[in-house]
Amino acid sequence: MTELSLRDAQRLVLAHCAPLSSTTLPLQYGYGRVLAASLKSTRPKPSYSQSTRDGFAVPGVSAAELRDRAVTFRLTGEIAAGTLESGALAPGCVMRIMTGGMVPRRCERVVPFEDCHEEGERVVIPASALRRQQTFIRKKGSVMGRGRVLVSRGTRLQPDHSLLLAENGYHEVPVYRRPRVWLLCTGSELVKPGGEILPGQKISGNSVLLSGLLEADGTGCEVADPVPDEAGAIGSAIRGILQQEPDVLVTTGGMGPGKFDLIEQVFQELGGQVLYNSLRVRPGKATLFGLLGRVRCFALPGPPPAVRLLYHELVAPALRSLQGFSRPLPLRVRAWLSESLCLRGQGVMNMKGAVATLQDGRLVVRQAGFQDRVNAILLFSGRKKTYRAGDTVSLHLVGPLA
Template identity: 40%
Template sequence: MPTLSLKEAQHLIVRHCSTLAAEEVALSEAAGRIAAQAIKATRAVPDFARSAMDGYAVNSRNLTGDTVPVSLQVTGEIAAGATDLPQLTGKNAIAIMTGGALPAGANQVVPFEHCQRNGSVVLVDTPPHPGAFIRARGADLGAKQTIVRAGARIEPQHLPLLAESGLPQVSVVGCPELAIICTGSELLDTLDTPEAGQIVGGNRFLLASLIQGAGSTPRDLGLVADDCDRIVALLKEGLHGPSQGMITTGGMGPGNYDLLPQAFAKLGIRPVYTALAVRPGRSTMFGLYNNKPVFALPGPPPAVFLLFHELVLPALRAMQGQSRPLPPLMRATLTTPVTLKKTGLLNLKGAVAKLNGKNLTVRPAGKNEPANAIIHLPPSRKHLLAGEDVSLRLCTSAFF
């Protein structure tokens, strides 16, 4: 099977990951989910003309004339939420609070600070301005206007509009669940005390967090030693269950105890690719089991982080029906030089990106420093200088 470029692998992954079926969820559970179809307002927002200020509802024709200020008789009051509304007639005014429905006969609101109240009379020195301090019906949304596009993420800011427009529930793409298996006889649980040659397995926590951050659900199947039969049994448990796919870590190298390829063959997982021209990631695999995607990643957590964003995240986005599961790379300016140990392959490096004014800058992440971006370093370059432009992928939208 040929060694693929990262781009070729990404396109194959997206092509093999189908959008999940839609489901209805309550508005309280909709944030972060992907709209299965365009979500449109069932009614205008606001659904009635309302006051944008505490003040007096008036008719602008009563503010004309030679006498300033104009004297108006106050004939009532409208609080926010009031439904039994008086009608404005004659040369009168009605006190109205912010959010209160505009009464019939009024076409302007004059804020309290522009008036002088004396008993039941208010003196107004504001010129006529029809529509002033009024939020007209449909000012935010017209009936049947699209609030969220199909394939777009429902953001918290959408929720007030969805609620006001009469949508107690919405149709979203199903939430993918990925099973996680971490292989390696050296791996221990967090409650264990490692001896020389043993380590506490941390990839399960890293992957669970990354999967959740992608709007999906992790299913941690735990750690498994380098034993082919035990690996196959755990793979069966994950792939025969409710999960829509699986990620494994470790066991993909050329060593005597790297048993994942053997276990995959025994279980009948069909490989789509078995090697990539990228570092880290040469010894990775993507396969299918009854159309469920299976990702086999290396063991080191830094490599897992990088390859999750480049390989697994596009799959999760495709399964959620996102319109752009593989967004294009961005360009940024290096603020420090970069020297690579090896050339010949595309190199991925965890990085810290910042937005300085209008310019996106980036530098390699320090040891144990959380990365918010991945630099794509060309295979032909061993030394890159500060000030050069490089390609990168952002790992989070809140990078600055």
């Protein structure tokens, strides 16, 4: 099996992660879910012609009248915003109308109050204001007609989308099923979180890191008890998980140099199909993706920095694709380096956890320290060794800006 580039690995993973089945949910439970069908507008927007100014609703005026410097009208009524039946204008008459108010029948334009002169029941409007191109009317359906796509399939529903759908009378939405994810950390030193910690043992950092990332991404996961570095124990743990019919299994540890490649061995014994078992990236070279029946399996290495990068670059896109996101890969942007940086291991793609922030409207980025929250991944081709402060670089945004 050959080593893959990160990009080829992403392509291969996504090719095995077509959207799961879909279901229907009440609109108020749709937040964060991905729409399984495009939904269309059920009414024109605006639903009636409305004024865009506080002013007078004016009927059509003859060319003869427009020859005078001003035209005098009679004031016959008032239309508040929210009034849903405003009647019709009689010839030579105007009505006071508020912004958002329904334009009456036979109204050809609204003239803002400040352009008019009001004397009791008489309103005098200069001819120039009656000739103006701008009518201050937002016509029924001018923003959007009926039957146009409101929210597209593959969109993650945000509160603003739900508002739009509610306004169009939708009270249910078709969404994709979320993947069921299981997490298994391997390592003889690992203790279940909450369990007693004896000397030489530790809580699995990868377990809290990954369960947090999976929760942040809206998927969540089931966490299996950690298993020691023994093929038998790993095999029976995986068999137990498979009985729960997950969509995705993520393991950590048991990959790569310095240890037996226990995970790959067990994976083969269980009849798994390996799709890659090595990547041309640093860190994260020793990692596997494959299928155990219909279960997509990601075997990540042990060191948390590699786990975090491989999660964002491969596991998270897979989960987004299974949920039907139309753009599963992380957002790639440019930024300015705020500190210089020296890479090791040339000729192979280098990834670095990073912190991106906005300064005076520009995105700046630096390599993350161990106490930082990583919100970006710097991607270096491996052709260059040294980068200086001020250089522009390419990165994936994987979390909110600090």
